[in-house]
Amino acid sequence: MTGALDGLTILAPESRELNLFAQLLEAEGAVAVRCPLVQILDLDDVAEAEAWIERLIAGAFQDVIWLTHEGLRRLLPIAERNGRRAAFVEALGRSRMITRGPKPARALRELGLRVGLAAAPSACNSIPQREDRSSRLCATAGPWRLPSPPIATHRRPRPIK
Incomplete structure (x- = not known):
């Protein structure tokens, strides 16, 4: 055949x-x-990730966006090495978790955390836009941060003439 x-x-x-x-x-x-x-590799220098973890623990973010599960899986050992894992997980629990797709939601559930808002897995434009300039927002998949507002912009295609 x-x-x-x-x-x-x-x-x-x-x-x-x-x-x-x-x-x-x-x-x-x-x-x-x-x-x-x-x-996907671990960070060579974790200083920025450690600083991000400390900002989260201090209450700097009301929302955390997880586009993948990798960010969470990479941040947990960094927090643990610094003796901050419990405080990190607790701080995540105080923030609203926004996820895209099932993998980050599953990683959060494994920690006993719930998803506050789930975006469609294949539509990055479904992540909500923030109009309130005073909101404190951090998106992570690394960690990395997206500017706010808006998180995602939507361009409408122009009609073909």
Whole structure:
């Protein structure tokens, strides 16, 4: 039995489901050359992450946005190394957790935290916009911060003439 891709060598650039994607190609007869595009590494210098954790513990943020679970999974060991894990988790519990997709929500639930607002996983424009300039907001996936307001801007396409 021959597959639709017999005899082809296909470069499979992927970051999330590389092996699954390559197996699909191979099932159709291709030789899949795996080429991961993203590698997630720990921070070389954690000073900024430590400062962010301390700001959170001090109550600097009312909302925390998790676009992925990786930010939380990388921040927890940093807080733990500094003896601040419990205070970090407690501070997260005082803030509203905003998530995009199931992975960050699952990571929060594992810590006994609840999601205050869940955005659609595939629609970054569904993250709410903040109009109140006095609000304190931090988005994290690293940690990194998005300016506020607005968090996400929406551009409407122009009609084709």
